[in-house]
Amino acid sequence: MELFVQLLANTLQIGFVYVLFALGLTLIFGVMKIINFAHGAFYTAAALIVTSVLPFATATLGLPVWAGYALAAIAALAVVLCLGALVYIVGFQHVLKDLNGSFILSIGLLLVLNGAYLAIYGGAPRSVPQIVPGTVSIFGATLTIQRLALVIIAAVVTAGLYLLVERTRLGLALRAVAQDQEAAMLQGIPYRRVALYGFMIGAALAACAGVLMAPINAVTTVSGDEFLIKAFIIIIIGGLGSVAGAIVGGLFIAMIESVGGYFFDPSTATLAMFVLVIVFLLVRPQGILGNAE
Amino acid sequence: MTSDTTILSVEGLCVSYHGVPALQDVSLSIERGSITTIVGSNGAGKTTLMKAIAGLLVPERGRVRLYGEECSGLGAAEMVRAGVTLVPEGRRLFPQMSVRDNLVAGAYTRTNRSEIAADFETVLGHFPALRERLGAPASDLSGGQQQMLAVGRALMAAPRLVMLDEPTIGLAPTIVDTICEIIETMSRNGVEVLLVEQNAHIALQLAARAYVMENGRIVLSGSGEELMDNDLVREAYLGL
Numbered sequence: 001m002e003l004f005v006q007l008l009a010n011t012l013q014i015g016f017v018y019v020l021f022a023l024g025l026t027l028i029f030g031v032m033k034i035i036n037f038a039h040g041a042f043y044t045a046a047a048l049i050v051t052s053v054l055p056f057a058t059a060t061l062g063l064p065v066w067a068g069y070a071l072a073a074i075a076a077l078a079v080v081l082c083l084g085a086l087v088y089i090v091g092f093q094h095v096l097k098d099l100n101g102s103f104i105l106s107i108g109l110l111l112v113l114n115g116a117y118l119a120i121y122g123g124a125p126r127s128v129p130q131i132v133p134g135t136v137s138i139f140g141a142t143l144t145i146q147r148l149a150l151v152i153i154a155a156v157v158t159a160g161l162y163l164l165v166e167r168t169r170l171g172l173a174l175r176a177v178a179q180d181q182e183a184a185m186l187q188g189i190p191y192r193r194v195a196l197y198g199f200m201i202g203a204a205l206a207a208c209a210g211v212l213m214a215p216i217n218a219v220t221t222v223s224g225d226e227f228l229i230k231a232f233i234i235i236i237i238g239g240l241g242s243v244a245g246a247i248v249g250g251l252f253i254a255m256i257e258s259v260g261g262y263f264f265d266p267s268t269a270t271l272a273m274f275v276l277v278i279v280f281l282l283v284r285p286q287g288i289l290g291n292a293e
Numbered sequence: 294m295t296s297d298t299t300i301l302s303v304e305g306l307c308v309s310y311h312g313v314p315a316l317q318d319v320s321l322s323i324e325r326g327s328i329t330t331i332v333g334s335n336g337a338g339k340t341t342l343m344k345a346i347a348g349l350l351v352p353e354r355g356r357v358r359l360y361g362e363e364c365s366g367l368g369a370a371e372m373v374r375a376g377v378t379l380v381p382e383g384r385r386l387f388p389q390m391s392v393r394d395n396l397v398a399g400a401y402t403r404t405n406r407s408e409i410a411a412d413f414e415t416v417l418g419h420f421p422a423l424r425e426r427l428g429a430p431a432s433d434l435s436g437g438q439q440q441m442l443a444v445g446r447a448l449m450a451a452p453r454l455v456m457l458d459e460p461t462i463g464l465a466p467t468i469v470d471t472i473c474e475i476i477e478t479m480s481r482n483g484v485e486v487l488l489v490e491q492n493a494h495i496a497l498q499l500a501a502r503a504y505v506m507e508n509g510r511i512v513l514s515g516s517g518e519e520l521m522d523n524d525l526v527r528e529a530y531l532g533l
């Protein structure tokens with residue numbers, strides 16, 4: 001039981017961060033029909049900002065740690081949203097539905113941003129003090145409250161996004177554009193504005209993941225890029241453009257990683273993931289919840 | 294040509310795809326209270342004309358006026374707000390969305406909830422078959438139900454002019470009748486109708502005014518009855 005809880009907690013913790021990351025990527029693909037290879041840069045920006053705003057808020061402004069973290073989170077979200085709007089207006093809006101153009105643009109953007117982060121923050125890993133102290137014991141397994149809080153916040157954000165997509169007018173527009181852009185325009189849905197909103201929501205989700213992970217893992221200027229490959233795997237398994245698929249896929253990959261990593265070793269788990277991707281591409285290329293076209 | 298009763302007029306419209314002309318100097322007008330139809334064979338340019346009116350294609354030359362006001366250059370979303378909706382060729386429903394959400398999407402430009410709810414009921418009154426399938430994804434519907442949903446979705450925008458691009462293609466005769474009835478009902482309720490059909494029998498019977506298109510040009514026009522008696526039309530489109 002203790003082992004089960006421990007593995008479950010691991011799965012949920014890694015899983016929800018994957019989910020947030022993959023959701024943004026899949027949402028952007030859905031409305032813009034492009035893959036943003038620079039998506040990890042939003043994550044990295046948010047995490048880096050937390051590592052510099054938090055010490056400033058606690059040391060210089062004298063705020064308690066939790067308040068400093070909240071301030072850092074707001075600053076990180078604000079900066080990432082501005083960055084997202086900037087790269088959308090300067091770049092992405094000109095390559096809507098253009099796979100080649102968006103590939104070149106987003107790879108270039110990734111290099112530029114990574115270079116800028118390195119110039120500003122340097123190459124050394126940066127870390128953040130513990131935000132919430134203490135541990136709890138659940139069925140004999142010891143979990144830090146900090147990790148538990150991460151899981152809860154990430155789950156709430158995920159649920160919020162799900163409701164946004166399924167229950168709101170903007171969500172209806174996002175789904176309509178993803179399914180048939182021209183038909184969406186014929187219903188009076190302003191496609192370009194909806195694409196911008198989709199892109200910004202995607203960027204904000206990556207920023208959330210970055211803010212949540214900053215206190216858990218050391219942050220480097222390429223932290224976010226590691227998630228990209230995993231997110232692709234998740235999207236292939238869950239179904240490209242599917243919100244529910246990204247959630248199921250993200251938790252599933254995290255489970256393979258934590259369970260496989262425990263009973264075998266991390267490299268076996270990684271291998272298992274790639275085998276899984278190959279199997280999916282052969283047997284069910286549209287993913288678990290994707291729709292065949 | 295433009296008068297007080299003209300709802301929409303198209304004047305000298307030219308559209309081309311990558312330099313290849315698809316519409317050449319097309320002019321037509323839609324008069325109040327009458328169904329207008331365009332017949333023409335494959336590739337004549339009927340869909341292109343409707344897309345240009347709907348704001349999906351940008352014309353090279355010519356203009357479109359709605360109630361006498363120039364609306365060339367408006368985007369598709371603005372045309373919907375101005376009261377013009379298109380039921381596109383191939384229906385183009387949102388396949389993974391429920392029937393209900395497809396209808397709600399049709400009312401995207403509107404904000405008055407009680408009016409939307411009333412129109413929702415009206416549409417389901419026209420197409421009772423949809424009521425039982427409200428929760429089903431649109432892709433699960435039969436071809437006839439999908440066409441009904443496409444027309445219903447267009448009506449949810451509370452349009453002043455509905456353009457229908459081959460709404461009866463591939464449907465069973467009884468369903469074709471249902472669609473024809475609803476087109477007549479729409480027209481009687483004060484919605485103007487522009488109908489494109491390959492089935493000239495249906496189109497000419499319904500329409501007060503008809504245009505014949507060939508190779509991107511209007512080659513004939515007249516009342517539905519006149520064209521039904523026209524030798525060229527009888528031979529080329531009615532197979533008589």
Ligand SMILES: Nc1ncnc2c1ncn2[C@@H]1O[C@H](COP(=O)(O)OP(=O)(O)OP(=O)(O)O)[C@@H](O)[C@H]1O
Binds near residue numbers: 335341
């Ligand atoms: N997207 C496009 N790109 C290039 N050419 C096109 C495109 N769409 C249509 N055309 C060409 O424009 C001409 C008019 O096509 P259009 O679809 O408007 O005809 P139509 O009268 O609607 O035919 P149908 O009865 O088959 O629907 C045709 O020659 C067609 O090949």
Ligand SMILES: [Mg+2]
Binds near residue numbers: 339340341382458
């Ligand atoms: Mg056509």
